[in-house]
Amino acid sequence: xxxxxxxxxxxxxxxxxxxxxxxxxxxxxxxxxxxxxxxxxxxxxxxxxxxxxxxxxxxxxxxxxxxxxxxxxxxxxxxxxxxxxxxxxxxxxxxxxxxxxxxxxxxxxxxxxxxxxxxxxxxxxxxxxxxxxxxxxxxxxxxxxxxxxxxxxxxxxxxxxxxxxxxxxxx
Numbered sequence: 001x002x003x004x005x006x007x008x009x010x011x012x013x014x015x016x017x018x019x020x021x022x023x024x025x026x027x028x029x030x031x032x033x034x035x036x037x038x039x040x041x042x043x044x045x046x047x048x049x050x051x052x053x054x055x056x057x058x059x060x061x062x063x064x065x066x067x068x069x070x071x072x073x074x075x076x077x078x079x080x081x082x083x084x085x086x087x088x089x090x091x092x093x094x095x096x097x098x099x100x101x102x103x104x105x106x107x108x109x110x111x112x113x114x115x116x117x118x119x120x121x122x123x124x125x126x127x128x129x130x131x132x133x134x135x136x137x138x139x140x141x142x143x144x145x146x147x148x149x150x151x152x153x154x155x156x157x158x159x160x161x162x163x164x165x166x167x168x169x170x171x
Contacts, residue, residue, distance in 0.1 A: 004145040005031065008158035009138050009165040013039050016139040019161035020045045023143070028154055032142045034134040053114055060110025061103045068102035069095060138164070 010016045017039060020030050030046050033039070043050075076082075077089040116122070132140045143154050145168070158166050 003170070005169045006143045006145050006151055006154050006158075007132065007167045007169055008141045008143075008154075008161075008163035009132060009134075009167070010141065010162065011138070011164055013037075013139055015162050016141055017042060017045065019158060019163070020141055022161060023141075023154070023157055026153070026157060028143065028150065028157065030141050031144045034132055034140040034142065036134055036136055036139070039139075052118070053111055056114035057107045057111040060114075061107035063110070064102040064104070064106025065099050067106070068099040072098060132167075 008019065010019065013035065016033060016035070020033065020042065023030055024045055033042050033046060035042075072095045073090055076091070081089045083089070132138060134140050141158070145151050151168070155166055
């Protein structure tokens, strides 16, 4: 069953934050906000859970570091040991660049795919929130609609806070 959402579009981030705060105080918490750039403090107002992506990035980087170190150690000490100038088979300082590169590579790739997976983003998915013009200069505040009474309260609140446009979207 599709969800109905009410979207208020604002001209500035200050107006959006103020409207989100007023809605929270009125007992009408917003569902989400779409903005062209990150807005400090909006996560706390909307009571959004912290993202799990930093943990995905950390464990991806740790996997890259361990795989780089294991591969180099195995090649130098087990598979093809070479005694060059009486040096050790495992020259740890020489392993640092490869370990760094694979740490960064695995962290970045795992974060990218973690984001795509968590948001269900794929080439065939379309968002019901396309066309809100939040890519450049507009700021959108989205509310879940349960009843017509709630829709009227939210609409009047958004009008009072200076919303440029109010849309009802079925997601």
